[in-house]
Amino acid sequence: MPSKRHAASTTSAPAASTPTSTPKSLSSGPATLKTNASAAEIAQHVWQQYLTTTPQRTLLLDAFMFFLVLVGGLQFLYCILAGNYPFNAFLSGFSAAVGQFVLTASLRMQTSGSGPGSSKPSSKGKNARFAGEDEEQTAGISHERAFADYIFGSLILHFFCINFIN
């Protein structure tokens, strides 16, 4: 048994070293993780990485999405605890948060898709054909157009929700 464990650890060592090689290729970023880093250190590293490599607008999008999750979660919790009596109010308030989240997520996909630190490299290996199309799509939509679509969709959502809450 101990020999087996030893074998597993030896094989895992190169595997663990591969992700550390990707930040090396990036120009910016903090010091690379050691192979025997603890979970807290890894989390700290990921968070630092996220903060340093994400563009400001994407950070803003993420903050807004976090806020929406918070608002939606609180409304749902209130519905569970206090009952759903004006049900239309619950539906309206909750779906406003969810809908806004979905719209914001779409905006994030359209504006940060070709930015640095995206998940492109991983998808490219799996199905290059679709990735090519994807790139074409994102390339075809400018950030201004995506933002205008987002505003338009949000206004429609707000209009419906305010009407529905009566």
Next chain:
Amino acid sequence: MRWCLALLLCCLLAAVNALSSSGSRLLVVQEDSTEKSLYSKLWADLESRGYDLTFESPKSDKLALFEHGERVYDHLLILPPKAKGLGPSLTPKHILDFLQKDGNILLALSGKSATSSAISSLLIELDIHLSTDRSAVAVDHFNYDTISAAEKHDVLLLQRPGSLRPDVKAFFDATPPLLAPILRAPVTAYGYNPKEEIPSAEDIQATGSQLSLVSALQARNSARFTVLGSAEALEDQWFSASVKAPGGKKTSTVNQEFAKQLTAWTFKETGVLKVGKIQHHLATEHAERNPKIYRVKNETVFEIEVSEYAYDKYVPFEVPAGDELQLEFTMLSPFHRLALQPVRRTETSTVYGAQFVTPDQHGIFSFRVNYKRPFLTNIEEKHEVTVRHFAHDEYTRSWAISGGWVWIAGLWSVIGGFLAFVVVWLYSAPSSAANAIKKTQ
């Protein structure tokens, strides 16, 4: 002038009809006109109460209950015939037709002669079963009259009947001024044919309170039919007789009073209910009376005016203690069944009312009052109304419901967050250098 005459005529008609609530024409069917004198006190009593008595023999050719399909008499009193039947104009079918046309019938039987098969078959139609032995009499060896029936024990002494049930008006009781219903035999009585010497225990068809000496039937149309087991109880002889129970004191009978109450009830002088005005409306000031349409969850008031006929006038009807006049608000099945409470009293009627909220269900509903009690004529009222759902602008606004404030706050915080996000987004446009990098990529 003509107007005055009409008014006078109306007053006269009112005076004529004052006695019974359903007319004063009374037909007495009696086989032997010589027997008329036996009941002279009863006839005098009835005439003093305003009845037009007509005496006919069942064999008479002139006798007919209907003319051109309408009743000729309002009430019918049949004294026991000695013959086998009541003749061609008083077949059970004719008598039932008479009952169906709201005629009232008092049928007296007698132990002296065998009951005719025509009468037995009539009674079986009404679910009243006589002893199969046609000439059976009820005897009681404990409550007999020691003066007149010391040997035969077939003159029974009975207490005035009380209420049938605690919640039924005692129409035939002595103490309240109204009357009572069915007179049952005492527990020690049994049916027995005097012609057979010793009755064996197996032969006795009914004993004790299984025997009904006086039975009353009120048809669904409130026509009344009373079977009096003993025609002799109506004879003058027993109206003022003195009787003595074994071991008891000598007392005088109250047959006259009982006969009065019995005939008064049968011929609809008592226990007749009349529904006056029925009103339903919203429980708001100056609401429209009897609207055709209500909305769900409307506060609604229903009122019904009920009077009771007592001998010669209408008096306010009081529901007996333990009983209730109920209102049902039904669509197929009742959604509400409420006790109607007396709201106010007029000289001749009591107004009963109830207030309730219409159920959260739209459809065709009806206000129903269905009051069917022994010895009272039936009340069956049904008033249909439509109950509609909320109109789109009748729902409470969500800000008026404090429970919804959290979600309203949630919605507006999402919108506020969106606006703030848009502003920050526009002010955080990436530098052109960054754009240039992106373009090269």
